[in-house]
Amino acid sequence: MSPEKTPILEVSKLVKRFGGFHALDGLSFHVVPGEILGLVGPNGSGKTTAINVISGLYAPDGGEVVFDGASAGGVASHKLVHRGINRTFQVPKPFLSLTVRENIQVALAYGGATRAPSIAELLEDFRLKEVADRPAADLNSAQQKMLDLTRALATRPRLLLLDELAAGLNPAELDWIAGRIKALAATGMAIIVVEHLMGFIEQITDRVIVLNAGREIFEGTLATAVREPQVIEVFLGGEHAH
């Protein structure tokens, strides 16, 4: 969006190692409020790891995460949630034996949001009303992803990290969720979207970061990215390699 806004999240020279392997190798980027930033890159390039570090699941091995002006690297997840960060998971992780409603209630009660959204509204907005009183285990994968999202939204995040939320949705559902994500950004929420579907990324993002081997290799609009030789190389190489 407007580049003069102060970033809500600033990541600099982030390093995350697993054993000797560098999953993140000096990653730097920022997001401003109301912006939808795309995080793209081949499988294994470190997108999920970046989300895991920013949401406090992993402590970084180097570099800095600054959220809303304060350091956020290595801070416990629940504290970051209270400060305004939330996320969804690539493989959805609802509380399986709890009902959909109870799943959301936990986040409403413990998420620390001052003006929490209403359950009815969340259920309605993300098409979970019919299954509200069923155990989350009964939902299909797309519905479980929506439940992850409503749980995140119940905590009123100012930074929302979406890890392949759209994977597995049909074209009509993609349009619908794209509209929802844009509506959230319009409220001032900063959103980072990890996605493989380029059409979807094109439709919703203002800007993308292309990752390869834990490093940023491009930053700009998707339209420019797809004309960068380095980006083309990585994606074609990536597709052949995997």
Place this chain on the structure above:
Amino acid sequence: MHNASKHLLFILAPLVVVFALLPGVYQNHLLLFNFVIFLILAQGVNIIYGFTGYLPFGYVGFFGAGAYGFAIMVMHLHTPAPLAVLVGGVVAVALGLLLTPLLRLSGAYFAIANLAASLAVLHFVANPALEGITKGPYGVSLTGTFNPSHAYYAAVVVMALTVGAVVYLKNSPFGLALQAVREDAVSASMAGVNIVKMRVIAWLASALVAGLAGGIYAWYVSVFYPDNVFSGEFSIFAIVFALFGGVATITGPIVGVLILYGIYNLIGFTTPQYFQLIYGLLIMGLVLFLPAGLVSLATRRGWHVP
């Protein structure tokens, strides 16, 4: 009426009234006392296993610690029994605090480590070198506090508090959050739940009720050996009763104790020669056909079981 009030009125109150009145009409007071003790222990297992997913194979450690906490207060400080029972609870909580690092383990590792910890406490208490404090392996014989009838009513009070705690867990965001941690700790933290704190609270609450039960048990029997109050049977029975009825419910562990401990005593009286066989088959059948406990017979039909 709120669900919680309904649960207090229709589950907790009848249970307390029945067990408060039974000694007047039924002669075997020891049996009644054991029922109440197992109701407490099964609900204690429910709190830690049903709501947070930790299977406490060494649960008896808290019970034994409570019994010895009681005995030491009475022997050395001549503490009045009710106060000594509270100390028993405090001792168990202290042991629970000491064992909080175990909560980093999960599944079978936790269960085994907890079992090992309870054996360690047993051997510590039974150490002849501590004879001056615990009477070591020679056992405890308390004088001056013996009063089975008071001890029985104290047990009923603790049972009421324990069931009340489970009613709270079943009806509060706190209980919901505990279950969320059990289901998926990472997701629970993303719901804003401090998972370490929640686990520790549940762990200490279950330690407390077992410690109080142990203190009351010591009060009731007055004479016991380390092997009695640290007997693995307490852990196994409490776990089996809770699982048989169905955990993460209020009624499951109650039904489990009433039916299974009832049958246990019935077979024991009538056909002691087949006792182990029948009891073993029953438990096997349960694990095979009703892994989620008796209450799942109802929940499978879509009925809500409190």
